[in-house]
Amino acid sequence: MAEKVTLVGGGLSGSLMAVFLARRGYEVYMYERRGDMRGGNYEGGRSINLALSNRGLRALAKVGLDKEVLNIAIPMTGRMMHDINGNLSYQPYGKDGEAINSVSRGGLNIRLLQLADEYPNIHLFFDTKCTFADLDTGITRYQTAHGTEIEDKADVVIGTDGAFSAVRDAFMRTSRFTYSQTYENHGYKELEITPAESGDFPINKNCLHIWPRKSFMMIALPNPGGNFTCTLFMPYEGEPGFDDLHTPAQVQELFNKQFPDAVPLMPGLTKDFFENPIGHLATIRCYPWVHNRTALLGDSAHAVVPFYGQGMNCSFEDCIVLDEFIEEFNGDWGLVLDAYQKSRKPNADAIATLAVNNFIEMRDLVGTPEFLHKKHVEHELTELYPELFKSQYELVTFQTSPYKYAFDMGAKNDKLLAHIINGGLESKLTDKPYMEALIKEMLA
């Protein structure tokens, strides 16, 4: 009889992992706290978009969804910075039109659920909230929308239930579980730039737009409907801060002053501002991710802030790695799960740190001439010495080498760039023998 794997949580990583497991022949039971998104109760209009990049695409390719998803995604080839006077400056993300892809979280989740439902060995349950997990027996319990209780017992349990994981709560009660949750001093609020009257995109659709304002920022990602989902990141306390904005007039005044070019494109600004909740920004780290035959995967193991656009990509990579170890160890779960956690933990830690650091870059540094110049020199190096030099952003976003490697190389890159810029070596950028030797030495 096929072994049974229970997935607690049917979000993006749960749905994808279900498919991977079903393809290996396991009986998969997946319990999702919310209702079935496919039933239309997902709020598509206010869809939050995510940046899908190479790691995530590689996972979707393995289940045959990459091309289809790319067809309904909007490629963003770089950052477009908007200064306080509405002046624009553009920074490409990669080379040769490499792009990250704006996709609808809800749309992608629905597509993954549809795919999962095609497998007879995947059993989906909605409106079932996990209330208990026994890490010793593989027993989990759920409360249904009707108030009844379901009990499930599986050979393997995987907590794909996100940053506030109920499965992880059971890990918290084990001895020697290392855990941290850290909140940024900034919250976020989702707003909207609406389509032009023509129905077209009112600003360049193939960019991630940023309004960097040092202590705060707004970003905007395109949606297929011609609109953009904007996100305002701002301190709770501060000048400006969420705690100080009480009236539509105050919000309008802040935006008129700080984002004058965006205001005419945001007719619902003050309504959205006071109707939408303030979101919080958490980094969650823990270890171990495995206890007997129960494992954590995705945000339940490593919630990250969104500033490197890697949350979903990292979780999808978890699925690939777990799937590959199932193959390598022929389904011996003791070996599989231990190899999975040991392989993924350093990489999850690396992207968590990079994501926090990138917030400062996005809201502050991208608006400074020094940073833009550094990025320019970096871009020159990637174009001139593509085999020898890769930017950290490229390694994280367009490559699939481990995040930890990208983390380590980023520090070396920074030293190299400082050496070139501060050492007056920019004139030598095209001096191939000299520069190749320097790069090899400093990135060794």
Added chain:
Amino acid sequence: MAEKVTLVGGGLSGSLMAVFLARRGYEVYMYERRGDMRGGNYEGGRSINLALSNRGLRALAKVGLDKEVLNIAIPMTGRMMHDINGNLSYQPYGKDGEAINSVSRGGLNIRLLQLADEYPNIHLFFDTKCTFADLDTGITRYQTAHGTEIEDKADVVIGTDGAFSAVRDAFMRTSRFTYSQTYENHGYKELEITPAESGDFPINKNCLHIWPRKSFMMIALPNPGGNFTCTLFMPYEGEPGFDDLHTPAQVQELFNKQFPDAVPLMPGLTKDFFENPIGHLATIRCYPWVHNRTALLGDSAHAVVPFYGQGMNCSFEDCIVLDEFIEEFNGDWGLVLDAYQKSRKPNADAIATLAVNNFIEMRDLVGTPEFLHKKHVEHELTELYPELFKSQYELVTFQTSPYKYAFDMGAKNDKLLAHIINGGLESKLTDKPYMEALIKEMLA
């Protein structure tokens, strides 16, 4: 009518805080999960001792207990290192016989409970386990030993319920609560050195004994009965490690090899080893410590590892600071609690880090000639320039300036000592004008 303050937890800091509050006229209700220690169900025989130093003594002085406690404490004026051949080396902790004091945790707790019971406005409840705390209303609930439930409502609630605080669990459910729990890779096991046949102490009673062995160590603190409580700190996995010790013969072999001078003094070694549990070593950090009128105090706010001997001292200092802010702000709890958390948090963070770092010092560095030499130069400086130079240990242990100050000064001291030792300046130690200028410059 007097305001009511509920203390959840009647350990060391809860009992002391109860007295401070009672002296200010509050009605104090204290609920303790365990039974009443005064009833004799405290295991006095196996008493764990703690190192009481100036911060803790200052707090006890404020409630009039310092002299009495010192009378039954054993002063330890320095560390006595035991090498693998039984050779001894001694390092004084301070100057002029400054000492830390080995006291019985249980004995001290009982004395504080007795003192609390003298106040008619302190109400003690035992065998009452906190099951719920509502941070908005000040309501707490408890399960009694008989299975019944008690509900309490207070103006102010203080969680003095230790590292695994139930009150902190309620903080965990609030939004944006920063929290981390980190475990060392080492556990600990309590053992015993018994009195000599004469009833005397078999090794020097006025030292904290250390058997440093790099990756692991044993320490011993004296008890009034002539015995020593030993604690073996060792990795779970390793060579040696707790996970690899399964038989009395293995334990005996390890001790014969590593602690040959202690073995003859530990007749119950293998019995104790297999009867006593392995303890875990956690550092817990969180913030905020205050939500409305509920606060965390002591280990519930900041559990630290025991390697600087400051856990109890830090918690007692929390009590002093809270008491002083009650006076300063005339009982305006909003101001009192906010000032308390802002004042204590950086200091709790500092001692938590120092305590972790001190583990490496105790188990490894204290056994090296370089470290002993550095400590010697440091001691010379404290003797020659007592006004200008204080060691970090002295600042933490014998002074009451903030832990954060001791933390910062320790880093400066290290630079000064490296400068003197590596710069060949030891011959100038007694050159007053030169050295005074150097100290002033480097410690500025």
